[in-house]
Amino acid sequence: MRAKRLMAALLAALCVMGLTACSGAANADNASGDEAASADGEVQEAVGEVVEGMIATKEVTVNPYTDELKIGFIPSNATEANGTAWGEGIREELSYWPNITYNIFDGEMNADKQSQLVYDLISQDYDGIILQAYNSSILAAAVEDAEAAGIPVVTINLGADTAYAGHVAMTDYEAGYAIGNKISEALGEEGGNVVVIQATPGATRGEELESGFQASMAEHPEITILDEQTGEWNMEKANTVMQDFLTSYGDEIDAVFCHNDQMAEGAGVACQNLGYNDIIIWGANGESKALEYIEQGIITGTVYTNCYDQGATAARLLMMYLGSNIDTSTFTQTPVIKMPPITVDSSNVANIPQEDRW
Amino acid sequence: MNNQKTKKLYEFRKVAILIAICLVFTILLPGVFLTWSNIRSILYSVSLTGIMICGATFAVLIGGIDRTVSGNAAVAGACCCSLLLSGDGSMGSTVLAILAGLGCGILSGLFHGLVLSRFDIPAFLMTLATNQVLYGIVQYITQNKLINVMNAKAFNTIGSARILGIPVPVYILLICFLVSYVVLNHTVYGRNLYSVGGNREASKLSGINCRKVICIAYMISGFMGALSGLILSSMNQQASATQATGYENDVLAAIVVGGISLRGGSGTLQGAMFGAFLIGIISNGLRLLGIDAIYHDLVKGVIIIAAIAFDMYSSYSMSGMKKRGPFRRKASSAE
Numbered sequence: 001m002r003a004k005r006l007m008a009a010l011l012a013a014l015c016v017m018g019l020t021a022c023s024g025a026a027n028a029d030n031a032s033g034d035e036a037a038s039a040d041g042e043v044q045e046a047v048g049e050v051v052e053g054m055i056a057t058k059e060v061t062v063n064p065y066t067d068e069l070k071i072g073f074i075p076s077n078a079t080e081a082n083g084t085a086w087g088e089g090i091r092e093e094l095s096y097w098p099n100i101t102y103n104i105f106d107g108e109m110n111a112d113k114q115s116q117l118v119y120d121l122i123s124q125d126y127d128g129i130i131l132q133a134y135n136s137s138i139l140a141a142a143v144e145d146a147e148a149a150g151i152p153v154v155t156i157n158l159g160a161d162t163a164y165a166g167h168v169a170m171t172d173y174e175a176g177y178a179i180g181n182k183i184s185e186a187l188g189e190e191g192g193n194v195v196v197i198q199a200t201p202g203a204t205r206g207e208e209l210e211s212g213f214q215a216s217m218a219e220h221p222e223i224t225i226l227d228e229q230t231g232e233w234n235m236e237k238a239n240t241v242m243q244d245f246l247t248s249y250g251d252e253i254d255a256v257f258c259h260n261d262q263m264a265e266g267a268g269v270a271c272q273n274l275g276y277n278d279i280i281i282w283g284a285n286g287e288s289k290a291l292e293y294i295e296q297g298i299i300t301g302t303v304y305t306n307c308y309d310q311g312a313t314a315a316r317l318l319m320m321y322l323g324s325n326i327d328t329s330t331f332t333q334t335p336v337i338k339m340p341p342i343t344v345d346s347s348n349v350a351n352i353p354q355e356d357r358w
Numbered sequence: 359m360n361n362q363k364t365k366k367l368y369e370f371r372k373v374a375i376l377i378a379i380c381l382v383f384t385i386l387l388p389g390v391f392l393t394w395s396n397i398r399s400i401l402y403s404v405s406l407t408g409i410m411i412c413g414a415t416f417a418v419l420i421g422g423i424d425r426t427v428s429g430n431a432a433v434a435g436a437c438c439c440s441l442l443l444s445g446d447g448s449m450g451s452t453v454l455a456i457l458a459g460l461g462c463g464i465l466s467g468l469f470h471g472l473v474l475s476r477f478d479i480p481a482f483l484m485t486l487a488t489n490q491v492l493y494g495i496v497q498y499i500t501q502n503k504l505i506n507v508m509n510a511k512a513f514n515t516i517g518s519a520r521i522l523g524i525p526v527p528v529y530i531l532l533i534c535f536l537v538s539y540v541v542l543n544h545t546v547y548g549r550n551l552y553s554v555g556g557n558r559e560a561s562k563l564s565g566i567n568c569r570k571v572i573c574i575a576y577m578i579s580g581f582m583g584a585l586s587g588l589i590l591s592s593m594n595q596q597a598s599a600t601q602a603t604g605y606e607n608d609v610l611a612a613i614v615v616g617g618i619s620l621r622g623g624s625g626t627l628q629g630a631m632f633g634a635f636l637i638g639i640i641s642n643g644l645r646l647l648g649i650d651a652i653y654h655d656l657v658k659g660v661i662i663i664a665a666i667a668f669d670m671y672s673s674y675s676m677s678g679m680k681k682r683g684p685f686r687r688k689a690s691s692a693e
Contacts, residue, residue, distance in 0.1 A: 079599035084502040201652050230651035235594045236406070243399040244645040248390055269593070273518055273525075274395070289506050289596060296508075 056330035058150075062127060064323040069100045069127040071318065074117050076134035076158070078106035081287045082307045083132065085358035086156055089311025090130060097319070111135035118142035122149050128318045130311075132156045136204050147329040152321040154314045155334075158204050165321050165328035168314045171341045172208035172284070173215075175303035176257075178343050179282045180216020182301060183255045184223055186280050191222025192254030195245045197231040197238050197267055199259040206259045209284055213257055226252065231263040238266030246274055255280035261290035261302055268298040286344060288357040294349045301345035307358050310339045371672045372616075372632040375665045376639065383643040390646055398524060404638040405527035406586050410609045411630045412534040413582025416575040418613055419542070420555045421622025422474060422481035424579045427609050429492025430466050431587025431602035434459035436496045438588055439505040439597035442513055452512045456588060463584020464577050466492065471573030489606065497599045505597040517592030527589050534582060539627050541578075551575060556623030612637055615662060617669065636665060 062069065073090055075083035087104050094102045105121075107114035111134040119142060121129055129146055131153055133139040143153050143160040152165035159167040183194060196213070199206025217223055226249055231238030238258060245253060256271075256279060258264035264283025271279050283290050286304025293299045317337065321328055344352065383391040390396065410427045417424035438459030445451030470488065474481050499505075507513060519526045542548040553561040554571045562568050586605075591597045616633030618625025640658050649657065 077600070079497060079502050081502075081504050081598075087502075198651065227648050228650075229645050229648075235596075236590060239593065240399065240403040240642075241645060243402065244396075244642060247393065247396040247399055248387075248646050248648075266594070269518065269595075273520070287504065289504055289508070292506065292508060 056327045057325040058327040060323070060325045062322055064097065064099075064319055066099060069097075069322065070125070071100055071102050071128045071130065071315075072105055072117075072121045072126050073102070073130045074105045074107050074114055074121075075132045075156075076107045076114065077109050078104055081358060082157075082285060085307035086132065086311035086314070088358075089308035089313075090315040092308070093312040093315035094319075107132070107134055109134060111138035115139055115142040118146055118153075122146055122151060126151060128322055129153045130156060130314050130318060131160070133158045133160050134203070137161045150329070152318060152328045154318045154321075156310060156314050159334060163331045163334050165331070166314075166317045166335045166337065168310055168317065169336055169338045170305050170310065171338050172205050173212040175284050175341045176209035176212025176214075177216045178212075178303060178341060179209075179257055179284065179301075180213045180220070182343055182345070183257065183280060183282060184216065184220040186300070187223060187254055189222065191220065191224070193224050193226045193249070193252050194255045194257060195226050195249070195253055196228040197241055197256065197258040197263045198228055199230065200232045201230060203233075209259050231258065231266065233260055233262060235262045235266035235269075238263035239270045242267040242270035243274065246270065246276060251276075253279055256282070258283045261285040261287045264299045264302065265290060265293055268293055272298060286342070286352075286358075291344065291349055291352060291357055294344060294346055297346070301343060304342045304344045304352060305339050306356050308356065313337060313339070371669060372629060375668060376632065376635055379636070379639055379643070379661070379665070383639070383646070387643070387646050391643060394523075396642070396646070398528075400635075400638055400642050401528045401531075402525045403642065404634050405525070405531040406590055407605060407608050407612060407638075408531040408631060408634050409527075409534050409582050409586040409589070410605060411612055411634050412531075412538040412627065413579035414609050415538065415613060415618060415625075415627050415630045416542075416551065417481070417579045418618050418620060419551055419622055419625065420572055420575045421558065422572070422575070423485060423610070423620065424470070424576065424583075425482065425485040425606045425610070426466060426470065426489045426492055427579065427583035427586075428602040428605040429489040429496075430463040430580050430583030431590060431605065432496040432597075432599075433462045433466065433492050433499075434584035434587035435591035435597040435601050436499040436505065436599075437462050438513075439507045439510075439591050440499055442507045442510045443505060447510065449512060452510065455513070459588050460581060460584050463580040463582075463587070465580070466584075467577035467580025468573060470580070471569075471576035474576065475569040475572035493599070493603075496597075496601070500597060500599045502599045506595065507591070507597070508595045510595075514592050514595050517589055517594070527593070530585070530589065534585070535627065535631065538578075542627055547571070547574065552623055554622075608637070615666060636662065 071094065073087055075086060077083050078087065091102060094100050105117045107117065114131070114134055115138060118129060118131065118139070122145060129151055131139065131143070133155055136159055139160040140162040143164050144162050146153050147164050154166045154168065155164070156168050157170045159169070184191070196210070198210065217225060227245060229241045229244070231241050242256065253276075256264070256267050258267055258281070261283035264281050268281050271277065271281065281299040283299060283302045286302050290299065290302045291304070294301060380392070410431070414424050414427050438455045441455035441458055442452065445455060466488075470485065473479065474484060516526055521529060542551065550561070550566045550571050553564075553566060554568050558568055587602055590602055612633030613630045614620065614633070615636060616625065616629035616631065618630055637658070640661050641654065644654050644657055
């Protein structure tokens with residue numbers, strides 16, 4: 001009874017947190033514009049759905065305080081900085097629950113492999129799954145099956161194309177939009193030319209960032225996108241791509257938008273090596289090295305997300321479902337908690353404390 | 359006289375293919391492709407794979423294969439960067455970290471050489487598995503986090519400095535190529551290597567210490583892999599758990615495109631470098647042309663097939679097998 005009361009209180013707190021996070025996102029970056037604002041509206045609506053979803057209940061079979069529970073985290077790539085940071089955030093949060101066994105399974109940048117891992121966890125009777133989907137449509141069936149088996153699934157950063165327990169988002173669309181606005185702000189009314197170093201073709205995160213960026217560019221006709229090539233999420237490949245851009249366009253390039261920080265760092269190093277020190281370079285993620293590059297003036301900025309906090313939020317949400325009588329398999333819409341996207345440049349990079357850098 | 363000229367031309371057919379592709383890009387990209395800065399960019403982009411190829415060629419020529427070039431690069435980078443972080447930043451500690459990185463590659467090569475020369479394990483399977491082990495070690499060293507060595511200025515000079523406007527990694531590639539070329543073509547070890555690759559039993563009977571030859575080949579491959587890993591870490595000013603992932607495929611593709619037989623014993627280092635440059639130049643040209651990335655693999659594949667077809671055709675023409683032609687050879691022999 002006491003556990004139920006605690007869970008109810010936690011649920012209420014989470015709903016409030018979800019709404020706060022959404023408004024926080026809007027406050028953190030006024031540059032996100034109307035589209036970001038409308039996206040926030042959708043989030044509030046989605047959080048409202050959680051409350052409606054509570055109507056469908058089930059018998060509580062698990063006591064999260066005493067029962068032995070197994071929780072698995074499947075990042076798209078466990079060996080990358082943000083995957084590690086999410087994993088650590090989840091581990092830190094779950095360390096308060098000594099009865100929980102927590103395991104990380106590497107998706108190896110392969111949606112089919114991730115799908116197989118989800119089915120493995122279903123067959124091993126895991127109690128909850130946290131997933132960072134590599135491809136939202138491919139993972140949909142596996143997530144549906146996990147929910148049908150009574151295993152709540154919470155996704156991080158990139159979700160699946162179906163309804164399930166919850167999604168803790170990194171706001172990629174808004175990040176792309178905000179970066180577009182920051183670049184146009186820096187270029188001023190005269191505008192200029194931009195090149196884009198893209199993610200690996202087909203990666204949903206890259207597509208989201210690109211759509212947000214393109215939406216911003218559509219509002220700024222004074223800016224021309226000269227060229228777009230893939231850097232495959234990779235620093236040295238982005239370095240080569242940037243060198244090729246500089247060979248083709250030279251001084252015509254005013255700004256570079258990269259789909260992640262590693263590629264922005266590669267572009268920054270290429271520009272430095274070739275003596276192009278005035279080019280505006282933006283990345284997205286907010287990894288610690290990118291923040292140092294901003295401090296040193298090698299790149300201009302990034303969109304920072306506290307990945308430790310994002311992982312911990314996903315873990316809290318999952319624990320709430322595990323101890324409650326909410327039947328997440330009946331949800332018709334996935335509740336979304338959006339982490340605030342913080343645009344970071346030389347003016348505010350010092351505000352991010354060392355312990356929040358990942 | 360005419361025959362001699364044709365033979366000379368035949369010897370340079372791979373260079374001719376590269377020149378032909380460069381000419382096409384020069385016409386399509388006037389004033390952009392054939393510029394000093396772009397040539398420098400191509401050399402820089404090929405330098406890492408090129409160094410790996412110099413080493414991996416030894417392993418392929420003895421009839422083996424080394425898929426651990428990327429794993430060796432990752433371990434060397436991680437080991438060196440973690441030592442740089444814990445060091446005092448002096449030149450002595452930097453040199454020590456670099457030597458430790460190179461040592462990791464040599465040790466890995468020695469292990470592969472010892473196992474593969476003594477046991478009848480397919481080199482492909484063995485190195486496929488040990489590459490996973492190496493990446494496991496890298497994950498343990500890095501704890502899946504970036505090891506940031508931005509402040510190791512002396513170390514970072516290797517990847518970023520330029521001499522006469524040319525990046526240092528290009529010079530390192532040149533040195534590796536020349537040394538490997540001399541070892542393969544002008545030393546007793548080189549002759550023994552081709553012999554062991556061509557027929558191990560016959561080489562054994564003729565008194566060649568096959569085990570030693572194999573061990574040295576894998577040690578050279580491990581050393582070159584580690585060297586490229588150090589250069590990569592220096593370029594990126596970091597080591598990561600995924601460093602150099604996938605490079606082994608690029609290296610093997612270049613070696614095969616370059617005409618080195620996977621059965622061992624035949625092929626040249628120049629051929630393998632041709633493969634690296636062919637892939638590098640096509641990738642560069644496609645990017646400069648602004649072709650969407652989704653078409654790159656398709657276009658690259660078609661051009662490579664055409665280049666290999668031309669190479670094979672000219673090769674068979676010179677060997678006097680004109681009538682049957684290179685593409686019908688198997689069918690004829692099957693009859």
